[in-house]
Amino acid sequence: xxxxxxxxxxxxxxxxxxxxxxxxxxxxxxxxxxxxxxxxxxxxxxxxxxxxxxxxxxxxxxxxxxxxxxxxxxxxxxxxxxxxxxxxxxxxxxxxxxxxxxxxxxxxxxxxxxxxxxxxxxxxxxxxxxxxxxxxxxxxxxxxxxxxxxxxxxxxxxxxxxxxxxxxxxxxxxxxxxxxxxxxxxxxxxxxxxxxxxx
Numbered sequence: 655x656x657x658x659x660x661x662x663x664x665x666x667x668x669x670x671x672x673x674x675x676x677x678x679x680x681x682x683x684x685x686x687x688x689x690x691x692x693x694x695x696x697x698x699x700x701x702x703x704x705x706x707x708x709x710x711x712x713x714x715x716x717x718x719x720x721x722x723x724x725x726x727x728x729x730x731x732x733x734x735x736x737x738x739x740x741x742x743x744x745x746x747x748x749x750x751x752x753x754x755x756x757x758x759x760x761x762x763x764x765x766x767x768x769x770x771x772x773x774x775x776x777x778x779x780x781x782x783x784x785x786x787x788x789x790x791x792x793x794x795x796x797x798x799x800x801x802x803x804x805x806x807x808x809x810x811x812x813x814x815x816x817x818x819x820x821x822x823x824x825x826x827x828x829x830x831x832x833x834x835x836x837x838x839x840x841x842x843x844x845x846x847x848x849x850x851x852x853x
Contacts, residue, residue, distance in 0.1 A: 658683065658841020662848050665833045666822035669804040672832070678839045681727050685713065687843040688735055695739030708742045711773045712758070715780035723784050725793045729803050730784055732838040733793065733810065734758050736831065737783070742767045742776055750826070753790065759783020762790020783810075807835045822849075 658679035665672045679687075692712065696703045704712075712734065720727035737760040738744040746756035746766065756766045757779035764782030768775040786792030791799075791813075796806035805815055812827030821832040830849035834842075 658687075660687065660841055660843050660845045662837050662842050662845050664822075664849050665836050666820055668819045669800075669802050669821060672804045672821070672836045673840050675726075675803070678728055679841050681731065683841070684728055684731060684838070687841065688731075688740070688838075691735060691843065692740040696741040696743060698739065699741050699744050701741055701743040701745075704740065704742055708772060708776065709740075711776040712740060712742070712780070715777040718777070719780050719784045723794050725784055725797065726803070728839055729793060729807075729835075730759075730780065732835045733783060733807070734780070735838055736834055742772075742779075757782060759792075761792065762787050803839075804832050804836065807832050 658677075689709075692704055692709050694703060716727050716730050716734070719725070720730055734740050738758045740758065742758060744758065746754050747760060748754055754763050755761065757764050758776070759779060759782060761779070761782035764787045765775055765778035767779070782792065784792050785794050791810070793806060793810060796809040797803065800806045800809055800815065804821055808815055808821045808827065808831065811831045814826070815821070816823040816825060822829055830847065833849050834847070
């Protein structure tokens with residue numbers, strides 16, 4: 655495991671320019687570093703904060719779906735943080751092609767949070783993003799298509815890799831998306847982003 659630090663380094667270009675998987679921090683370190691985000695991540699969405707039970711359900715669902723799908727649990731967690739800051743009540747967005755993107759991983763026409771079935775709906779949201787839905791690919795499909803986690807992250811965000819091969823190219827995607835994922839995997843949690851145009 656890498657010895658990560660809560661700093662931000664901007665990455666761009668081909669996937670080989672991004673951090674080697676050997677530099678990723680452990681899941682437990684990543685979880686501990688982002689626990690504050692899980693507890694307070696709904697602030698920017700105007701939603702009620704996650705309960706401790708919600709947070710435990712996120713943890714359990716990530717571990718369960720990682721085991722079932724063989725997707726690294728750190729990549730699933732990084733995607734959750736990137737898409738929703740781990741806020742189970744996050745709203746949905748709509749893609750340029752009209753696809754509804756709900757839930758913790760903003761999946762393709764997937765599940766949303768249900769207060770009456772909290773644990774089950776959190777599990778479903780993690781499954782939708784990890785393993786895909788009837789309407790769109792998840793991390794599994796993107797990893798199978800592109801063969802590496804960074805191109806898969808770009809594919810998950812935009813549905814394609816730009817012709818330039820630059821994973822931080824803005825066209826049709828969030829320019830900082832893959833760089834943010836890489837930083838989350840290597841220890842970034844609270845430090846200020848230095849991604850051009852990033853938050």
